[in-house]
Amino acid sequence: MSDTVEGRWAEIFGPRYLAVTTILALGVSLFAFNAFLSSTALPSAVQELGGLEVISWATTLYLVFAIVGGAAAAMLKRRLGSRRALLSLAGVFLIGTLVAAIATDMSQVLVGRAIQGFGEGVVAALCFALIPELFPSRLVPKVFGMQAMVWAVAAFGGPAGAGALTELISWRAAFLINVPLVLIFGAMVLAVVPRGDTPPQAHGFPGLRLLTIGGGTMLVALAAIVPPVQAAALLVGAIVALCAAVWLDRRSAERLMPLDAFSLRSAVGAGLWMFLLMPIAGAATGVYLVLLLQQLWGYGPTHAAVIGAVMAIGWSLSSVTVANVRQRSTRRILIRTGPVMLALGLVGVLGGLQMAQPGLVIVAQLAIGMGFGISNGYTMLTIMEASSDAERDRTSALLPTTQSAGNALGAALAGVAANAAGYAAATDTGAILAAIVPLFILAMAFAGLAFLAALRMVQLAKVTPISAFASE
Structure with missing residues (x-):
C-alpha cells in the first residue's frame, strides 16, 4: 500500500x-x-x-x-x-x-x-x-x-x-x-x-560499552549538583565517555547502535543529533520555569505547575493535529519549523519573565510544545525510513534513549549556566532576572544547532533512497 x-x-x-x-x-x-x-x-x-x-x-x-x-x-x-x-x-x-x-x-x-x-x-x-x-x-x-x-x-x-x-x-x-x-x-x-x-x-556481552554509556550519563547527572567549575569538568568527561562509547560501538562485532549513529553524513545521524539537541534546548524551561514563577511572581506550586504543563498540552495537541500530513514536502517543512518554534518560544518565555507578562509566557510555552509536537513524529519517521532494514531495530530503539540523554544533558547544562551566572545566590527579582539570561541564551543556541541538524537531515533524506518501509 x-x-x-x-x-x-x-x-x-x-x-x-x-x-x-x-x-x-x-x-x-x-x-x-x-x-x-x-x-x-x-x-x-x-x-x-x-x-x-x-x-x-x-x-x-x-x-x-x-x-x-x-x-x-x-x-x-x-x-x-x-x-x-x-x-x-x-x-x-x-x-x-x-x-x-x-x-x-x-x-x-x-x-x-x-x-x-x-x-x-x-x-x-x-x-x-x-x-x-x-x-x-x-x-x-x-x-x-x-x-x-x-x-x-x-x-x-x-x-x-x-x-x-x-x-x-x-x-x-x-x-x-x-x-x-x-x-x-x-x-x-x-x-x-x-x-x-x-x-x-554469537558474541559476548557489550559490558564495556554499556559501562561507558552509564558512566558518561552518571557524570552528566553529577554535573547538575556540583559547583560550576567542577560541573564543567564533569561535562567534558561525560562528552568524552559518550563519544568513546559511540566509537567503540562502531568497531564492535555486535553493535548497540546503527553504524551511522550521530554521523552528519547520513540522515539517520543528523536526525539523531536533532533528537538530542532539542531536549537539551527545552530543558531551560523544563527545569527552571516552575521555580521561577514561584520566585518572581509568588505563584503557588499548583499554579506554577499548570503553566509549566502548558508545554505538554501544546506538544500533544500539535502532534495529533499534524498526524494527517501526507506530503513529504510538508513533513520536511514541519521538521525544519520545529526547532524554530522552540527557539521563538524560549525568546518568548524569557521576554515574558523579564516584562512580567504571564500571557506571553503561556503563549511561548505553547510554542515550545508545538515545536516538539510538529517535528518529533516526522523526525522519527524520517530516521526510520532512512535506516536500512538491517539497522532499523538499532535505530528505532535508540530514539527514546537519545531523547532521555538529551533531557539529562540539558538539565545538567542548564544548571551549570544558571549557577555560573549567580542564580543560586540571587536573592532579589533583578538578580534572578539577570542570572537567567545566560541560561536562555544557551538554550536558544542549542535550538539553533537543532535547526542546522534538521536542515542536514532533510537534505540527506532527499537524496538517500528510502527503504522498503516507505512502500508498505
Missing part, C-alpha cells in the same frame, strides 16, 4: 491494531508515569525511612539506568526476540517496583529505582522498535501522536495520581500501582507479539 494513502485514527484503535496500540501505550505510560513519580511519592517515603540527602538520586538512578537499558534494547531484541525481551524486562521492572515498594530504608528504594529504570528503559525502547514492524508507515504518525498524548496525560496525571495514592493510602501504593499494569502488559504481549525465532548468541 502506498504511503500516500491516508491513515485514519480509527485504524490504530480498530480491531486489527487495538491490542498492539494498547501494548505500546502501556509501555510508554509506565516509563512516563515513573519518570514523574518521585516528585510526589518519595517525599513521603523520606519522612518514613529517612535519607533526605539522597532523594534526588531516586530520579537520577532511574534515568541513568533507563538510558543504559535503552542502549542495550536492540541487542536484547536480537538475542531474545521481541516477545521474550519484552516479557523478561517487564519482569525486571516488576522486581524493581517490588524492591522499592517494600523497602525498609532509602538505599533499598534507590536499588529498586535503578532496577526499574533498566527494565523500563529496555521496554520503552523495544516499543519504539516494534512500531515499524507492526504498523504500516501511513499509520506511524498516528502512533507517535498517540504516544505524545500518553506523555501529556502522564505529565498531568502522573504527579496527581501518585500524590492521591500517597495521601489516601501510602507512598508504597504509588509504586505498587505498577504491578497490575505490568501484568496486563505481559498478558497482552503473550497474546499479540509473535514468538519468533531467537538468533544464536
